[in-house]
Amino acid sequence: MSENGAMPVGDVAEQPEQPWNRSRLRSSNERLLLGRLRSGGPASRAQLARDTGLSKPTVSSALAALEEAGLVHEVGTQAPERGRVAVLYAPDPAAGYALGVDIGRGWLRVAVADLDGAVVARADVRNRARTSGAMADLVVSTARQVVADSGVGAHEVAHAVVGTPGVYDEERRRVRYAMHLPGWGRAGLFDRMREELGIPLEVHNDANLAALGEYTYGVGAGSRLFAYIMIGTGLGMGVVSEGRLFTGAHGGAGEIGFLPWPGRPGPGTLEDAVSGEAVVEAARHFGMTGQLTAKAVFDAAREGREPAVEAVRLEGERIAYTVAAATAVLDPDLVVLGGGVGHSVDLLLRPVRETLRTLTPLRPRIVPGRLGEDAVLLGAVATALGTAREVVFERRSGS
Template sequence: MEEVPWNRQRLRSNNEWLLLEQLRNAGPASRAQLARDTGLSKPTVSSALAALQRNGLVREMGTMVPERGRTAVLYEPDPTAGYVLGIDIGRANLRAAVADLSGKVLARTDIANKARTAIAVADIAVSAAEQVCETAGVTADQVIHAALGSPGVFDPQDGRMHFAVNLPGWGRAGLLDTIRERLGGPELSVHNDANLAALGEYVFGAGRGSRLFVYVLIGTGLGVGIVSQGELFTGAHGAAGEVGFLPTTFGAPETEAPRRGALEEAVSAEAVVKAARAQGMTGRLTAKLVFEQARAGHPIAANVVRQEGERVALVVAAVTAVLDPDVIALGGGLGHSADLYLDEVRAALQRSTPLRPQVASSELGDDAVLLGAIATALRIARPQVFDRRAGN
């Protein structure tokens, strides 16, 4: 491998990035504290901080009076150096939010997704992004990166989303490019929703501190997101965690061959409604209503939820056997009521495997995908902002 030549500019740039990340991870600090924490000399810290402040990357945020010595100025990363956008596209709902570089959400919107075509969904997504930026007072050219999450697997080769069966037409050629163009300023990256939910839950929720974290998204579809040592694991083609395509004979005659995608059909919200109807519940049913009835003590609803727990347990047991995670979080629309079937899932694990991951409900609820999109956009945008402003 060719050795990168040393030069003074590269060294200065590395020192500035080191200080910026130290402030981001450890919080506001004085020059003396930064010198102690990083091992850099005080003159080097002073010079690097001056450059960072001159380029709008750090700012003074107050002073500290030590027990001995002079008053010290405290520095922090300037959160207004750039902004990021997160978009969560689901079959039932669409969410968007804009955040500054500290990760603080400045504005967000939640919209019922009643669109009947992929083009209409794209229109709503762009409109929602424009709305939150306007509310936050952020212009398109100030947004450095936008991350979009949706069901399916994004293929960077053809620029299309595949396997998004709950969003008809979502995989059509050119659709995502149209969204990019209409957003105007920011770059746009596209991600599987379960992957973003896993990252969001890892950074902000139940997965904090986990070595190998798995998020099981159960809603209109079924998906798994995997975070190993803080990084998403997406597989060779981006399809890792697409457990909804596993075959199963749930709800099918014994003579019927297993079908591709049947596990999603057996575990998702639609399966809950079908099971409730099959057992005698009537009226206009939704999975949410069935779970509410189960919580109120309705015997048929309670039995349906117990069966759902058995099926979720199969997913959890399979994931546990293959990945050996230390923490698994259940999220998505049905994850909100995971407390009703967590005991069933844990009991099934006791019966089926000697592995004992911690199984818990999502802490972020409906916000997991959106916050994962924000976290992803921040990971991409922060070094880009540094490179642009530091002149690298």
Template sequence: MNSRPATGAGSQGGPQVAQPWNRQRLRSNNEWLLLEHLRTGGAASRAQLARDTGLSKPTVSTALAMLARAGLVREAGLLAPERGRVAVLYEPDPQAGHVLGVDIGRAWLRVAVADLAGRIVARRDVPNRGRSANAVADAVVAAAREATEEAGLRPAEVVHAAIGSPGVWDESKGRVQYAGNLPGWGRRGLFERIAAGLETGISVHNDANLAALGEYADGVGAGSRVFVYLLIGTGLGMGVVMGGELQPGAGGAAGEIGLLPMAGGARTLEDTAAAESVVRSARELGMRGTLTAKRVFAAARSGDPAAQAAVLREAEQLAFAVAVVAAVLDPDLVVLGGGLGHGADLLIGPLEQELHRLTPLRPRLAASMLGDEAVLRGALATALLGARPEVFERRTAAAG
């Protein structure tokens, strides 16, 4: 099971060099160069590819023929210039392979199948009703199999599955650590169970890290030099992207800000700033009935004084977290995401005020653009990073 953390949104995989040099490897590198150029630059003709890559026209023609024979590129139409001959345009064939993205949360399990262009072709979002770790793992497999079947694929046709989970993946022990919100989730063998059910290679990643990658690639984080994503839900996590690269830390635990002890050490930041703390504060301030963080925020929008006070308390706790992050990382942007990210319209104003009181360091604050999609989008992007070179190697080897 491949379970290494993602290297970042801007990473490019490529064919692994088995020898210092030989003619077959040189051809393979040329083919990969053309395929990646078409993927990142859009459809192009032979002449355009020769100009853009510096390869000779005969080399481009030979490489394109090989890529087409391998099912990696296809014709995308014709280019009819005012002068000169009509040229065939080529593009990567997105159907050459598929990947699976999985977001495992305490409340919801989200699964999507995407082609090599990143287009989602099937999806399942199901409530997480598992009462044991095995039940949750089996529910993930069931949802993934349903999505795979809907996409018209066999499980073996999915090249790779990237799984977002609370906690930190421990490669040496083969299990997740620090995932207290999912009881039993740290048990050894759990992800082997998932891999066997999915019948494909998997990688396991921290959910906040994946959310940061998703938000950087497709959301409000795009273009930021140092970008921090706060995942605020049943737990509290953080993903950091610098220069387009995820920063997981030496052991993958960078961003586990929820473990930060508060004054006196009896509680952690997660205890005082995650969703349950909002509910606890609302009860302490006089709200009654069945409460959830979502209901507290809705009541605050309706003008309930106790709910508004609970939201203000939450903003103050988050301001402390942002002040710590600002002092260590100096980010240009901090994004509020996760379940409580939906309340960013109520949180950002008082959070900024408290932050200004605590520190002269003042990063820009913003609500997540992707919302509940961030982890899943990051999972798909991460799966594609590994799948594209793997599909290339498989298909070019088979095509000879």
């Protein structure tokens, strides 16, 4: 075919790879209406016509189709300044549900949300499973329990998203780089969950989901490009660009644990140097004694005890280093710090900002996350929600 010397040039990824027949046109307009109702709150037919540019009759007919399919419903009336009262419509949150799961190192969290994004049931379970198989079983049984608690039929849950440390390899359907969860890289684990749950299940990196969580429900709203740095047992970063996850070529974007780390030569990754354990180690080095945890060190620092303050300052310096690297590469307009150290981010902000000043002329806005430990779970819910809405919409006229 392309025997003409000209190269295939500038083929920017264009959307319309599908022909537009009339029914596609109709569904596109229904989608437009639904989108307007979701983002702009309840509205009358006339208001929708003004907002979307469609004609009133078209709005009426499309809205009737959506109501018929159970995707929207009347939610009341509103009297304008003058004139006839308007009937208001809104998306029906009960048209479908989404399931979010956060498989953390200490806790397993599961939530079911309706299509409005409101969580209708939730469980937080201590994660004591010793084997990866037991862990998978725990996920399945907890998810079943939460769905049952929510009073929602299992087949009404349209989509599920699971957050886990490591990078999920779509090809081999297993997790890689999950160094803190032994056995978790085994093949077939997620296939098993998928099968036993009977719900389409997507797997994502926890830091990525946390980023999406803060973007959707937290401090990231409206950011053009923001980076979420998750500091806890491990170190990870999630990037949301133009409202979409930035995952890189193989889903490994944001694996900043692998940043070259000039701290000390020899083995030891940046991840080791920044994780919760490192704070404890630093505190010991500066003279703290006893049974230490990261939380204990931060608490001590809050009280102004010198060795702990020093340890936190050192931690801040190391975080500043990752922020500087991410900023130079990505140019975010917002950097969010969160993860296991969530409660103590306020202590870190100053050392991070001060160190940053010495490392680079760039000055990104740095703020603590708002969602704390729930960021991953809510991100999983938000992600599942996106697909669930799509699924529910697609099958509206199917059966």
